[in-house]
Amino acid sequence: MTTSAASPAGSTRAGLHRSLYFWVLVGLAAGAMTGYLFPAFGASLKPLGDAFIKLIKMIIAPVIFCTVVTGIAGMTSLERMGRVGAKALGYFLVFSTLALAVGLAVGNLLRPGARLNIDPATLDSSAVAGYQAKAQGRTVTDFLLNVIPDTAVGAFTSGEVLQTLLLAILFGVALMLSGERAAPIAEAVRRLGEVLFRIVGLIMYAAPVGVFGAMAFTVGNYGLGSLWSLAALVGAFYATSALFVFVVLGAVARWTGYSITALLRYLRRELLLVLGASSSEVALPALIEKLEHAGASRPVVGLVVPTGYSFNLDGTNIYMTMAALFIAQATNTDLSLGDQLLLLGVAMLSSKGAAGVTGAGFVTLAATLSVVPSVPVAGMALILGVDRFMSECRSLTNFIGNAVATLAIARWEGELDSAALETALAPQDAR
Template sequence: MQPTVVAEPPVVLPWYRHLYVQVLIAITLGALLGHFAPGTGEAMKPLGDAFIKLVKMIIGPVIFLTIVTGIAGMTHLRAVGRVFGKAMAYFLFFSTLALVVGLVVANVVQPGAGMNVNVADLDHSVVDGYVSKSHDLTLVGFVLDMIPDTLVSAFTGGNILQVLLVSVLFGIALALSGDRGRPVADFLESLTIPVFRLVRILMQAAPIGAFGAIAFTIGKYGLGVLVQLGWLVGSFYLTSLLFVLVILGAMCRLCGFSVLKLIRYLKAELLLVLGTSSSESALPALMEKMEHAGCGKQVVGLVVPTGYSFNLDGTNIYMTLAALFIAQATNIELSLGQQVTLLLVAMLSSKGAAGVTGAGFITLAATLSVVPDVPVAGMALILGVDRFMSECRSLTNFIGNAVATVVVARWDNALDRARLAAVLDGHVVDPVAPPHPTRPMGH
């Protein structure tokens, strides 16, 4: 029997006080500044960079506190492995499906057909920097990079998976400590309140960050490049939209909620991701909102950070679509076997591109470096529009991880469905601090 959710009276704010309105206005003003005064727009770059650094500053503590307090409160530690296994099964299926969707769309739409580009005429130097970075994205290197040099360095290196590893191990150790570890668990539980309050304070600077980031993007790259490669950009945006509404939407419907309502619930965070071109900028807010919507704290703590490295639907669609675009533009015919090889390589190289602006371009370079059939130099064709495509990648990745959190929570009986419905319908307002479900995960 589902618990009854008492609707909280909504707090009516003036329209200009809503964060999503402020971010939307900031994006509009930034785009106008970048278009009409490109030099000034480029000079706004530090505003966007500073905001992203502020958010990254708090990501480590948010992940650590959420995971450790969640695991410490579990009655059975095997629940950690169970949730992780379900999450990885979900990630593997939908990430592979996203790669296949990008491959199918590229073959049907043929966005690069007719361009007849001579590879010898391309400027190889403009992509050399990305290729050199891509050499670090080997499978062995990725696994070793998950292990921090020290316990503390995990929080200073900016690697989400390192923080995740330390948090899970510390949470398990704390749970095994029994009553002697209770004071530490209580302290960390109390510490979550000011940390999430700090997140809310930092989010007030979101409009400034979005303004600076979008002004720089438009000022530096201009809108002209969108016209030149509009068919590729349009195909990618439309494919991502259909993936979210049709494929993820069907999964949401099977689990008893609407993807459109979920998108509406996360509109402020989505606008922030759009402005900054990085899903990482909204990671702390996503964890808070998913827990507030009725997802078990333990599930949120494990699924969201892991999903930022293993559940990159937008990046995967982009990789196969862009790779085939380059092949078509340079008149290279790829057999079915070559395309399958490309897909398998992309499955590995796409892991680890967590939330970093432009990381999708680097992982594409890593994929093409391994698959010699498509020239890496062809990436110069899409370098000009990659920043605009990065925004769509980040938005799709963000929505995909939000959906994954709810679905995995539902699979593990750690979802308060009545509360989720009330929150998505707008009947429950955001609390000062996120709720802490008392129902043990998996019961």
């Protein structure tokens, strides 16, 4: 793949004002200021952010398809593909569980909701009725069946990452087994992928406008003042996520051979996009390309990144256990060790498939609480007002977690170019 999408507006060496990173930062600040000074006008700018997110989501399914198919077709055997997939799923299971446990431990330690003393009967459950409705019927069986698209074309139109991933894996395996006879098709898919990344590069020119609209809406609609009432929960969640990134993921980064701060610097433009749009999906195509540029092999990137967007949601996992404990503490609901372990187990299952779409974490929390009867689902109304602010942190942590996971698995598999990684993460190459 080319690296045009990684730096479509030129590097910072060409002048700060010509850097897309700079203009995204300007859009972020201008949006926050507009929403704060002119709340009604800021809230009306929501279509700008929605349009940018739709542009990115429009291209995600074909990008994932081409990336996964090209990666699998480039593997030498099914055994190699299975080995990479098994390592990825094992990594996701371990670190998802660790994220849930960290959220549970910090929630018990800080107890941010302990002094609220709210009677669950006084809560307005209608405020979260819509989220409960979306969460109903989200059983493990429903989740597994939903992975299978109704038609091959439906995998590209449903918006479900796992459906596209399933079709791409089957297509890639078929190309691999067909050998030389399928080489022209594999080459055509690779070239199509290059064209799609060019399209991503063009779409990224609209990023400053999209980030401006999304941030103006967030601040204008929810207001900075809404944070104060639940500052303890929001602050604890951000601090816990930062702890997980710099300590847990930082340790993985050191094992892989780089500094977590260097990776964050390298991905700073994408992190700004995620922050502004409150969705990690907007930066998925750029993440794929940047990880390849950083030395991870295309087959590993092609399998791990799309899979991680559904199975490796560190931020969402931290959020679910902390939010559930906050509701329990605020409503004076005692949770035994067994209740908390049940909460952790249910959250592990319900978080799968909650890709980086705005609000998905809140729906997943509703699904989790509906299975754990000890915690009143109506208590979700307590955190509804600040969920949008926590959604941004969820998305950032999910995004960073998948970047770290891909590089770690690439090294584990012996398919990480250390020289390319060192060059990419050097300060002068950060884009």
